[in-house]
Amino acid sequence: MPIEKTKLNILNRVIDFGADTEKKITALDIHEMLEIPNIKTPELKIILDLQDAIKKRETIAFLAEAKAESDEIDKPEGSDGTDSVDTDAEADEEENAQDNREDKESEVQSYGRFRF
Numbered sequence: 001m002p003i004e005k006t007k008l009n010i011l012n013r014v015i016d017f018g019a020d021t022e023k024k025i026t027a028l029d030i031h032e033m034l035e036i037p038n039i040k041t042p043e044l045k046i047i048l049d050l051q052d053a054i055k056k057r058e059t060i061a062f063l064a065e066a067k068a069e070s071d072e073i074d075k076p077e078g079s080d081g082t083d084s085v086d087t088d089a090e091a092d093e094e095e096n097a098q099d100n101r102e103d104k105e106s107e108v109q110s111y112g113r114f115r116f
Contacts, residue, residue, distance in 0.1 A: 002064070004063065008063065011050065049062065050062060
């Protein structure tokens with residue numbers, strides 16, 4: 001997927017403003033964002049979304065407008081994304097358990113042993 005030009009332009013403006021590392025971008029507060037020349041409200045929203053993507057380590061997916069794989073898999077049809085926190089915690093536990101099972105299976109395969 002190509003990088004969305006609007007987001008790339010805003011990222012360039014943030015970098016020109018002096019926030020040239022992920023740490024500096026996430027440290028920007030709203031007052032500092034308002035100091036960026038010719039900044040508009042929709043652009044502030046994109047900067048806030050960029051900060052969230054950096055914290056989640058999904059910066060490339062954010063810039064390429066790609067959805068996280070877990071969002072596509074875990075989200076049932078017709079869901080509006082307003083699941084409770086408990087449901088998210090349960091989903092995380094299930095995902096971690098699945099990852100652990102996959103790790104164990106890959107270890108067995110790497111040593112050439114058979115699992116019965």
